[in-house]
Amino acid sequence: MKISYHSPHEPNCSICKKQCRFYDSLREHLIGPLPKAECAKQFSERGCSLCLKVFPTAQQLNNHRAACQSLPPLPAISGLRPSLVNKRNQAEKEQILEESSNKSNISGIAMDCEMVGGGRDGSLDLCARVCLVDEEEKVIFHCYVRPPIPITDYRYDVSGIKPEHLMGGMPLKQVQEKIQQILYNGEAIWRIRLKGGKAKVLVGHDLDHDLQCLGLEYPTHLIRDTAKYIPLLKSNKTSNSLNYLTQSFLGYKIQNGTHDPYEDCVAAMRIYKKMRNEDHSLSATEFVPENGVYSRMRQKELEKMSPEALLQISQSDFYCWCMDSR
Template sequence: MDHRSESTETLRNKCAACFRQFNRKEHLVEHMKVSHHSGHEPMCGICNKHCRSFESLREHLIGPLPKQECKNIFSILGCRFCLTILDNPNSRRAHEGRCQFSSVNAGLLARLANLGIHDKLSIDSGRTRGPQVVALACKMVGGGSDGSLDLCARICIIDEYENIIFHTYVKPPIPVTNYRYETTGIRPEYLKEAMPLKQVQKRIQEFLCNGEPMWKIRPKGSKARILVGHGLDHDLKCLQLDYPLIRDTADYPPLMKTSKLSNSLKYLTQAYLGYDIQIGIQDPYDDCVATMRLYMRMRSQAHIKEDYPLVNNFESRRQSELERMSPEELLDISRSDYYCWCLDS
């Protein structure tokens, strides 16, 4: 095989998503089976390379070893928050102004939340059209002999318009040995007459299920509410709650590190929303707002609509059929291995 035909063969076996090249077509097919490339992946607006996460895309554009051509264009036309490429520098400046969120309103409402209990939890049994989304955040104090056991002592729930639905201090079921005042701002007197954990648990579970039995809750078309948060498994464990319909910014693949580990909410807020949280005494309302804004940003992405977006199309096709397909055709039948939040819209 001469040099020209070898180059053609390599190009024929180049992944249409991540641009990896393979010596044989069967190797490309195996790569496509396990990579789960799809239109739901973050994509470079310059070279159209698919990246597994926004962190990977950020590294591709402005990391220590970026693609130089993309870096040069991004420095002029790219939004540093959502990583979109704009038409000209003026458009970029106008877009970034809208893309960067402010923490002013969050801080104001957080101080109002501190004034006492807010309880607007209600059940409408699904009468409101479209998915109902709420964000939850807790602040923990310490229990146990060394104060390392996390106990929920304060909780906040907001709607998708960032209005406080529920806020209260929570009386833990066991004695508090460390109030962690430097970060929680919680004093013993705040918990003396606080709502007991069991009561909080019951109120929240009824509100989230929204008149639907837990066993009937399903991913799509449910009356139950979608619950947004960061590290929700931990929060729900401390609340002694089990709830299936969650959207967790700590475990959502596009928001995770390149190493597939979770990013902190503090980092995600600074990098993708453009402001700082969790400085000094932390308020759960600020965390609720940040997770809701991240969720809404991810949900509003304009991805190509697919028939059966969660079906693995490779399993139903023979290897010989797959090897006859072009890289573009392989990408067209490839599907994501995670539930993209754009499907909630």
């Protein structure tokens, strides 16, 4: 039997139970230009525009909205003067790093970088600012970064970075060491890779680009990227912007003017936690195929099953973030 790539882990309409590959497809099904009439009618009366779920009564919807709607985070680092950010007491910095490494209850770390331009035409991305936030939206690490080559374009309109910000910036090599210390819980990298040590889940948007600019590598199975998570993609399989995802799933706008790395970290972490908290049913273990192939005896049983029952045992071709909470 051919494995179906529709599974309980994928978005579905609460009214007609239609399975969708992406949340954007489900949104078009409910409130798009040509929605399904009956679904659109019920959704307009009892549906949440953020999580796209339909509730039995309007009262339940009102109670749900208070928890589903998020408020923009208060500025945590943007208001600090560069001198305060870069010249903070070194003992205090080390204490923050030590506490973050010892907190076993923190399983996820969100990271965001701001780039400036290098090279003759300023098109080369150089990391000039980095921020790490835990699941409680507290800043674990934040600093300005001194790039290894000269900067030719500060991209102030987007980055908000000026030359004076980088006067006391931390060297890139030292930033790499600090970030690895946080993500690997202070353990040696070889222990993580060879002996199965514990490392943090890294959350963010377009993390491949951030890691490349930082000169870092991180295990793929520990990366949760909102730009690559299949249900969050556009219907044409390209990534949505973090601003769009924040407005669609959290209900507020970000990146108004210059980008704030703390604000971006919090948005990515909130989206990740929202996807992680989805309650999806697991596939029935007795029907899991060996090496991707169902036995002939099982095929006869499967042919007699209803489409609804088959859906419960079909397999997804992506790792659902709800598995992180199990």
